[in-house]
Amino acid sequence: MVAVAASGGESVGSVGSSEYRAGLALAEAVIPGSSKIPPADEATYRRALDVVREFHPTAEKAFLVAVRALDAAAVAFTGKPFHALGTARQGELIARWQSDPVLKTPLAVVSLIFRFVHFDRPEVYGTLGGKLNVVRNLEEPRWLAQVHSADAYPDDDVECEVVVVGTGAGGGVVGKELAERGYAVVYVEEGEHHRRDRFDGGAVEAHKRFYRGAFTVGNAPMPIFMGRLLGGSTAINGGTSWRTPSWELERWCEELGTDDFSPSAMRPYFERVESFLQIAPSPRDVIGPIADFIARGCDALGWTHGAIARNAPGCDGKGFCDFGCRTDARKGTNLSYVPAALGRGAMCLTGARVERVLLEGGRAVGVEVVTKTGRVLRVRGRAVVLSGGALPTPLLLLKQGIGNASGQVGRNLSLHPSTGFAAIAREAIHGPAHVPQGYACDQFLRDGILMMAAQPDYNVSGVIFPYAGQRLMEAIDSIEHVASFGLLIRDARPGGRVWREVGGLPVVTYSLEAEDVQRMHQAVVMASEFALAAGARRVHPFVVGRGPLDGERDLRAFRKERFGPSDFVWTAYHPLGTCRIGRDPATSVVDLDHAVHGVPGLFIVDGSTVRGPIGVNPQVTIMATATRAAERIAARVG
Numbered sequence: 030m031v032a033v034a035a036s037g038g039e040s041v042g043s044v045g046s047s048e049y050r051a052g053l054a055l056a057e058a059v060i061p062g063s064s065k066i067p068p069a070d071e072a073t074y075r076r077a078l079d080v081v082r083e084f085h086p087t088a089e090k091a092f093l094v095a096v097r098a099l100d101a102a103a104v105a106f107t108g109k110p111f112h113a114l115g116t117a118r119q120g121e122l123i124a125r126w127q128s129d130p131v132l133k134t135p136l137a138v139v140s141l142i143f144r145f146v147h148f149d150r151p152e153v154y155g156t157l158g159g160k161l162n163v164v165r166n167l168e169e170p171r172w173l174a175q176v177h178s179a180d181a182y183p184d185d186d187v188e189c190e191v192v193v194v195g196t197g198a199g200g201g202v203v204g205k206e207l208a209e210r211g212y213a214v215v216y217v218e219e220g221e222h223h224r225r226d227r228f229d230g231g232a233v234e235a236h237k238r239f240y241r242g243a244f245t246v247g248n249a250p251m252p253i254f255m256g257r258l259l260g261g262s263t264a265i266n267g268g269t270s271w272r273t274p275s276w277e278l279e280r281w282c283e284e285l286g287t288d289d290f291s292p293s294a295m296r297p298y299f300e301r302v303e304s305f306l307q308i309a310p311s312p313r314d315v316i317g318p319i320a321d322f323i324a325r326g327c328d329a330l331g332w333t334h335g336a337i338a339r340n341a342p343g344c345d346g347k348g349f350c351d352f353g354c355r356t357d358a359r360k361g362t363n364l365s366y367v368p369a370a371l372g373r374g375a376m377c378l379t380g381a382r383v384e385r386v387l388l389e390g391g392r393a394v395g396v397e398v399v400t401k402t403g404r405v406l407r408v409r410g411r412a413v414v415l416s417g418g419a420l421p422t423p424l425l426l427l428k429q430g431i432g433n434a435s436g437q438v439g440r441n442l443s444l445h446p447s448t449g450f451a452a453i454a455r456e457a458i459h460g461p462a463h464v465p466q467g468y469a470c471d472q473f474l475r476d477g478i479l480m481m482a483a484q485p486d487y488n489v490s491g492v493i494f495p496y497a498g499q500r501l502m503e504a505i506d507s508i509e510h511v512a513s514f515g516l517l518i519r520d521a522r523p524g525g526r527v528w529r530e531v532g533g534l535p536v537v538t539y540s541l542e543a544e545d546v547q548r549m550h551q552a553v554v555m556a557s558e559f560a561l562a563a564g565a566r567r568v569h570p571f572v573v574g575r576g577p578l579d580g581e582r583d584l585r586a587f588r589k590e591r592f593g594p595s596d597f598v599w600t601a602y603h604p605l606g607t608c609r610i611g612r613d614p615a616t617s618v619v620d621l622d623h624a625v626h627g628v629p630g631l632f633i634v635d636g637s638t639v640r641g642p643i644g645v646n647p648q649v650t651i652m653a654t655a656t657r658a659a660e661r662i663a664a665r666v667g
């Protein structure tokens with residue numbers, strides 16, 4: 030083993046010397062550089078090692094296993110380790126491995142990490158036309174005085190009326206609605222409070238500071254992304270704001286035997302959220318040329334399309350929402366509901382992870398909080414609302430063994446699986462200079478397919494193509510013309526499950542059904558159809574080992590291909606359903622008032638209670654149900 034020392038002399042860990050040489054050579058071959066992009070080098074490789082190591086020790090192990098596998102393959106193919114080959118031979122191997130049935134997966138893993146870190150290096154980001162956001166002279170609103178780092182909070186015991194665990198779409202809203210009714214609310218948030226001077230657009234730092242993640246175990250491993258900061262996932266989301274489709278609300282009513290969630294019963298809650306967050310479509314010029322591109326393609330095919338409603342009044346489209354809003358235009362709960370609650374006397378403890386619900390005589394009376402430095406605080410109240418999100422909330426209940434008489438805690442997970450898709454338009458699109466997620470084709474919503482613009486910043490360009498080597502460089506060379514999309518499918522079945530945390534990572538099982546894979550294949554075909562109808566020169570499906578489609582002929586062939594679950598590059602941002610709502614304590618975790626069956630004083634209000642899948646981005650669904658839940662909780666608490 031050799032100790033690897035960064036140029037400044039700072040140690041970045043230890044990897045075997047042969048692994049080190051192999052990994053570096055692979056990084057250089059995955060990103061060989063082009064007229065637009067500086068090639069990967071040692072700094073890229075060291076950064077990649079840092080990122081996987083910091084994420085989790087198992088991620089580092091998996092990464093190095095993939096490096097070793099590719100190096101061994103080089104020996105098998107050529108008799109020499111990868112680093113000992115000439116550049117041309119390395120390039121040939123990379124090209125060949127991209128469609129090799131066995132090697133395409135380890136290559137996809139290492140290539141993804143290299144692309145992620147390399148394009149985020151300021152000098153590469155800058156070459157493409159991006160730059161980090163620098164903010165000076167931040168304003169100091171009065172409500173800030175009520176946000177306290179738990180570590181610095183003077184008391185170990187805090188008294189209030191309602192403790193809300195989490196400040197995202199569920200917690201942020203329920204806390205504000207209760208504070209406005211006069212309840213003394215304390216939010217307890219594991220993440221920190223970040224303001225727009227921290228939202229500088231850096232991809233690696235954003236993932237370290239603002240995100241929590243998980244990977245599914247199943248027939249197609251899928252990363253699940255969630256927020257860990259004040260505002261929860263709403264502080265790092267795209268701002269897309271759909272109402273729950275009426276057919277999903279009707280399904281809930283039927284399954285639950287109630288009219289409580291009918292479109293007309295829910296309308297006032299949607300309206301309240303929409304008006305508070307000033308939800309409206311962004312102007313066309315701020316959405317950018319991708320709107321015309323989608324409109325043209327959809328019009329040619331007779332499909333419906335339109336600007337997406339967003340909670341971002343005044344957004345200038347000049348930043349990537351998923352790394353935090355640089356201008357404070359997007360009204361995540363960090364800038365809307367939580368400040369409103371604090372303005373009504375609520376308080377928020379940050380850096381405060383709830384480890385346990387405090388119970389007295391079986392009744393929830395507060396929570397035990399552990400701070401970053403390990404200090405323990407107790408926050409007591411007449412009611413406890415868990416709003417940690419669809420993965421953390423069931424994990425908390427399962428760890429403590431409460432609220433699970435039904436055995437349903439952690440079950441029924443839906444993910445709204447998504448993949449990417451990029452088209453090379455004839456006209457310049459300049460995606461990163463416009464709203465990332467501003468326009469959609471909604472023709473197939475009822476069939477469970479949603480196709481939306483998804484235009485990340487330049488420092489994410491490397492991961493919007495599932496390629497390595499020269500193929501990647503060629504794709505990046507057309508970056509100004511790239512129209513990039515997210516394709517999302519409604520899960521065929523909410524069959525995932527959250528089990529427990531092991532070594533700090535949630536264990537989540539989820540397997541795609543054959544129907545899911547077919548639906549995604551269909552989505553990619555339809556996205557290709559409208560992109561080609563809009564005049565795209567070429568389209569890039571996110572299928573591992575499959576190259577681009579250059580026109581109708583390639584598309585006809587692609588239509589007939591058969592794919593398995595692991596052929597697509599999947600990601601998930603919308604986990605739901607793991608503490609499902611229902612009347613029957615035998616089949617649900619909370620009742621129709623969001624009260625946990627069998628644990629008086631304990632409520633759950635977040636994505637975990639939503640009976641997914643719902644086929645659209647879920648924040649407004651969660652916020653509207655949280656608005657309704659606040660009424661019910663107030664009635665219960667008295």
Ligand SMILES: Cc1cc2nc3c(=O)[nH]c(=O)nc-3n(C[C@H](O)[C@H](O)[C@H](O)COP(=O)(O)OP(=O)(O)OC[C@H]3O[C@@H](n4cnc5c(N)ncnc54)[C@H](O)[C@@H]3O)c2cc1C
Binds near residue numbers: 198384604637
């Ligand atoms: C990158 C990204 C983009 C997205 N884009 C969109 C979009 O455009 N439109 C849309 O509708 N949806 C979008 N979503 C999804 C949407 O943001 C989430 O569905 C929604 O915010 C979930 O709400 P929640 O209350 O369940 O959890 P969250 O909003 O995630 O909030 C949970 C909070 O609880 C905290 N917490 C968890 N456990 C504990 C604990 N033990 N102690 C203390 N605090 C805890 C977390 O740190 C977090 O802040 C996106 C999500 C992501 C990650």
